[in-house]
Amino acid sequence: MKIRQIDLYNFRQFYGTTKLALACEDDRNVTLIHGENGLGKTTILNAVYWAMFDDVTPRFEQKNRIVNFEAEKEGIREAKVEVEFEFNGEIYRASRTFSIGSAKTSFLLYRIDRGSHVPIRAPETFVNSVIPKAMARYFFFDGEHAETFAAEKNQTAGAAVRSMLGCDLAEEGMKDLKAVAGQYTKQTGDGGGDDELKSLRDKLTELEDQVARDEADLADQKKSVEQLSEQKSLIDEALRLTAGASEVQELRDGLKTREEQIERDVRERQAELVRWIGEKAITVLSKKALLETASFVDSEAVEGRLPSPYREDFIQSLLHRENCICCRDLKPTTSEWNAVATLLKTAGNTEAESRLARVRIRLHTFQELARNAPNQLSSTQERLGQLLEERRGVAAELGEVSKKLEGLDLHGVRERERARGEIEKNLGQRHQRIGDLEATIRNAASRIDSLAQEIKVKGAKNERTRTIMRKRQLALDAAILLKSRLERYESRARSAIEGEINDILERTARRDYQFKFDDDFSMALTHSDIDGPVPKSGGENQLMSLAFTAALVRFSKERVGNTDELLSPGTVAPLVLDAPIGHLDQSYREATAEFIPEMAGQVILLLSSAHMSAGVYDALKARVGKEYVLISENRRAREGKSNDPIALNGRNYNQSLFNQERNLTRVEEVA
Structure with a gap:
């Protein structure tokens, strides 16, 4: 087109x-x-x-x-x-x-x-x-609003990639298949008088209906997060452009980026503590027992009791042959025979010796862990304490900067900063709601499977129930297959778009950046000399968003003529x-x-x-x-205002004209 x-x-x-x-x-x-x-x-x-x-x-x-x-x-x-x-x-x-x-x-x-x-x-x-309208919005790039894609924690890039893939039809298909499965569930147990089967059916139906409502709520919450993120980006831009607020806004942005980085580091240290407790706490608490056990094993070995000086198979062979190693007879019931047989009580065998060797190795490993673990714990706790202190300092400074923005006597700044705070609060609540819904849906899935299995067992002798449950499972399997196919397409698209963006950055970026999508499709820049994601400036966010848009457009072009039955074809x-x-x-x-x-x-x-x-x-x-060139015609007098001249192809154009008949914008072609 x-x-x-x-x-x-x-x-x-x-x-x-x-x-x-x-x-x-x-x-x-x-x-x-x-x-x-x-x-x-x-x-x-x-x-x-x-x-x-x-x-x-x-x-x-x-x-x-x-x-x-x-x-x-x-x-x-x-x-x-x-x-x-x-x-x-x-x-x-x-x-x-x-x-x-x-x-x-x-x-x-x-x-x-x-x-x-x-x-x-x-x-x-x-x-x-x-x-397709789902793709169209990405062909209209508003540079003043460019940070929407690249902003911290923004996941709208995933929706953009799925739109360019043309997943809409398949996603609707998955919803329809789940709805069909739900209709089959409602039919279970209708033909008989089995009250227990009907009770299970009702529980399963209620749970499936609730999951459907939760999934719809989840989609709405994610859409709201996308819209709120766009509103927040607009307010951020307005604050930057407000005279006198730009420096304070830049300082606040930098502090916010630092706060988010500290928050990530705190979560990493806390995760290390959890891992330490799971892997090493028992070892440290059992240190004394480990030392005593190792000492006992070693002393018993020195004294010849561990392992036993006699082998069970050796003693058994003497008794079987009825002949001692000194060539004397060992006849059953004799005192000599009884003396040798008594040695079986303390004799060792190959398995016991092998176990002993493993015990020694394991004891040595535990002792090493017990020696190193306290230092690791101390180091992690010390770093966590430093991060928490730094987080308190940054949070306090952020509060002061926000107060400065609220206190600036400039039109709209105070209202925008307050609106921004409300949006951030709303975003936090919606992110929490999204997490809760996702956990609820995951938990419900296992309960649904359990109830469905009970119905299958209970209705095993009912041909109608067996048929309905087979059809229900067929619909669910088809939905799972669709989801799996879409995830494969999405993974390939992610790799292709990442490659396109890195090609663009190699040509345009001043530093040796590498672009990557996180698992949630938020964008990150990395650098070989820097640990973790690189904090991005507004310009780098705009460059990354522009590169992402270019990659999307190229990706769509490459998919023109796509014949996959699940996806809409690309477009030019x-x-x-x-x-x-x-x-x-x-x-x-x-x-x-x-x-x-x-x-x-x-x-x-x-x-x-x-x-x-x-x-x-x-x-x-x-x-x-x-x-x-766009030319502004103004009814009012010039009164010392600039004509906003611009030189194009060797000719000057005044972009502002005064004392005109109407207030309007007209277009003039540049020769």
């Missing part, structure tokens, strides 16, 4: 009709749009997303105020976006209209055939086949990047600008002058096919 043109009709900042023809050539695949903050870069990104999917990105404020304010004052009550795109050799035009007072937007889709517009039936279904779609290099320093920006055109077959890149330097422009210009 490639977008040929975007037409805006009274959509947000854009009054009247605004048309943007986009670059579609393979060698010049970048459409570059320059615009200062507030002029409409994010609006253009969201215009395409909204037109295709009736959805917007998290930073798109006042989502229901779609009609241009100037147009609304003049009595116009509609806004519309049309997107003309190419797909599989055909040209299509999607059109979405918003009307003030209407609860829903209207969506139309046409195929353009020799100038005629042929309506497409079920347009949403068709668009979803071009680019334009990548819309709004301020993707805002948090990067100059050298990172230039290196990143070099690989941006390679991220997708078509790139729409939106940059402000603060992000555009000669180096960035030079890195991009060979791949730019279309270039525009």
